[in-house]
Amino acid sequence: MDSGRSSEIAFDCSSFRLYMDGRVERNAHRMETMSAGFDPDTSVASKDVVIDAAIGAKVRLYLPPAAQAAAAAATTPKKLPILVFFHGGYFIVGSSAEPMYHRYVNSLVARSGAVAVSVEYRLAPEHRLPAAYDDSWAALRWAVSGADPWLSDHGDLGRVFLVGVSAGGNVVHNMAVAVGAGGLLPAAAGVEPPRVEAVVELHPSFSGQRKMEVEDEAFFRANNNRWAVIFPGARGGVEDPRINPTADGAPSLAELAGRRLLVCTASEDPRGARAKAYCDAVRASGWRGKAEWFESEGVGHGFFVLEPGSRTAAALMDRVVAFLVGH
Numbered sequence: 001m002d003s004g005r006s007s008e009i010a011f012d013c014s015s016f017r018l019y020m021d022g023r024v025e026r027n028a029h030r031m032e033t034m035s036a037g038f039d040p041d042t043s044v045a046s047k048d049v050v051i052d053a054a055i056g057a058k059v060r061l062y063l064p065p066a067a068q069a070a071a072a073a074a075t076t077p078k079k080l081p082i083l084v085f086f087h088g089g090y091f092i093v094g095s096s097a098e099p100m101y102h103r104y105v106n107s108l109v110a111r112s113g114a115v116a117v118s119v120e121y122r123l124a125p126e127h128r129l130p131a132a133y134d135d136s137w138a139a140l141r142w143a144v145s146g147a148d149p150w151l152s153d154h155g156d157l158g159r160v161f162l163v164g165v166s167a168g169g170n171v172v173h174n175m176a177v178a179v180g181a182g183g184l185l186p187a188a189a190g191v192e193p194p195r196v197e198a199v200v201e202l203h204p205s206f207s208g209q210r211k212m213e214v215e216d217e218a219f220f221r222a223n224n225n226r227w228a229v230i231f232p233g234a235r236g237g238v239e240d241p242r243i244n245p246t247a248d249g250a251p252s253l254a255e256l257a258g259r260r261l262l263v264c265t266a267s268e269d270p271r272g273a274r275a276k277a278y279c280d281a282v283r284a285s286g287w288r289g290k291a292e293w294f295e296s297e298g299v300g301h302g303f304f305v306l307e308p309g310s311r312t313a314a315a316l317m318d319r320v321v322a323f324l325v326g327h
Contacts, residue, residue, distance in 0.1 A: 011226035015093045022125045022229055026093055033097035036060055042110035043068075047150075048097075051142045055122065057135050059143070060096040062109040062116035067154040079156035081197070081324065083108065083116040084143050086175075088166030088302060089123075090205070091132050091230055096120045100305040101165070107308070108163070111321045115155045117143040121171075124230035133242065136171045137178060144184050144194035157194035160184075161324060162258070166271075166302055169204025173278075174242050179257035198260035198289075200320060203301050206274045208244040209237070219270040246281050253285035261291040262323045264316060269301040294319050 008020040017025045036046040043065040050058045063071075070077035085108075087094050087101045094101065096118040109116045121135035144160060146152035164172035176199050184194045207227060211220045224238045234240035241250035263279040265272035272295070279293045296303070296312050304313040 010229045011090070011222045013090075015089065018092065018125065018226055018229055020225065020229060024092060024125055030089065030093035030098070031095075032099060033095060034099045034102045036097070036102075039106045042106045044106045044109045046102075046106070049148055051139060051147075055135070057122075057138065058096075058120045059139050060102070060105075060118040060120070061148060061150050062105055062118065063150050063154065064109050064113050064115065066113060067115065067150075071153070077154050080154050081112070081114040081159040081161055082143065082151065082155040082157065083112070083114045083161045083163050083324070084140055084175075085116055085118045086121075086136060086162075086164035086168030086171040087118065088164070088168045088203075088205075088305075090226065091124045091129060091167045092226075093123065100308075103308060104165075104305050107317065108320070108324075111317065112324045114161070114324065115150060117151070119171075129231035129234070130242070132167075133171065133174055136175060140175055140179075141184060158192060159197045160194055161198050161200065162196060163200040163202070163320075164204070165202045165305065167205050169201035169275075170206060170243070172199055172201050173204060173206075173245060173256075176257045177241075177245075177251050177255070180255040181251065196257040198262070198323070199256070199258045200262045200264070200323065201275070202264045202304070202316075202320070203266060203269055203271060204263065204275050204278070205271055206243060206245060206278055207238045208247065208274075209239050212273050212277070214273045216270045223270075245278055253282045254287045256282065256287055256289070259289040260323070261287075261289060262294065262320070263291070264294045264296070264319070266296045266299045266301060266303060268299055271301060292323070 010020045011018045015030045036048050038045050045063045048060050085105055105116050105118050119139040121132040162172045179196050207223050227238050239247040241247050265275045282291045296316055299312050304316045
């Protein structure tokens with residue numbers, strides 16, 4: 001009997017199988033979660049905070065050891081940079097509580113000494129885009145409002161960093177576009193508005209209608225099929241500026257928020273060439289900041305969260321931390 005379901009696959013990988021009719025089969029390991037709390041390996045503390053109960057939107061906050069010590073001693077804490085982190089997973093799998101991302105943010109907070117906000121956004125295809133962008137924007141604005149004591153007591157709203165992996169790197173670009181266009185919060189009398197200091201995009205996910213010569217044909221087609229299923233309302237399909245930042249009519253890259261940009265790629269990542277082209281486009285746009293590019297050789301997409309103990313992952317972590325603390 002015909003169930004009415006299409007068997008045509010839009011995108012198939014180790015994390016999920018997405019069908020053209022919008023069904024998804026997720027591998028359970030990509031939906032595993034790890035509880036917040038004190039991490040004995042890094043001495044970083046974390047907690048979950050619900051920011052919109054109606055849709056279940058929440059964030060995971062991270063506090064480095066120095067801030068915990070200041071709070072325990074009831075001393076005036078030193079204001080620390082705020083990292084707003086966006087996880088990856090094709091917009092379809094993963095979460096702020098996924099073990100590999102939770103471990104990564106713990107390490108990043110311990111190494112950089114920053115306070116972090118890891119954003120939980122609704123997943124496609126059940127919640128088609130732009131839901132993830134809307135959730136991310138709401139979470140970013142919540143983070144810089146100082147709504148939680150960890151942020152108001154310890155965070156420096158003049159030093160906000162946007163950091164994202166894969167789909168999260170795509171989100172970071174779009175958040176930087178939105179901040180550049182209209183700021184984060186309305187200006188208040190006598191109060192300095194929050195400011196994005198810099199942006200880090202780790203293996204960001206972009207695409208477009210035209211395949212780059214060096215792009216893998218099969219991945220390019222499947223990636224565009226995925227976008228069509230999870231964002232059927234996109235303007236111009238994969239020419240929507242949210243997936244193709246250099247499309248005709250896209251917001252000017254010269255208006256990106258921040259004074260510094262770091263784009264990281266991997267030599268074996270099929271997304272790598274397009275991410276490098278994006279970095280070059282920012283440089284050519286007249287953007288007043290400094291755009292940097294870093295490529296890890298001999299490794300693939302997201303290797304640094306999949307195999308965080310490798311020497312190549314350690315080198316990338318060193319590069320990211322140097323960027324964060326080098327302001």
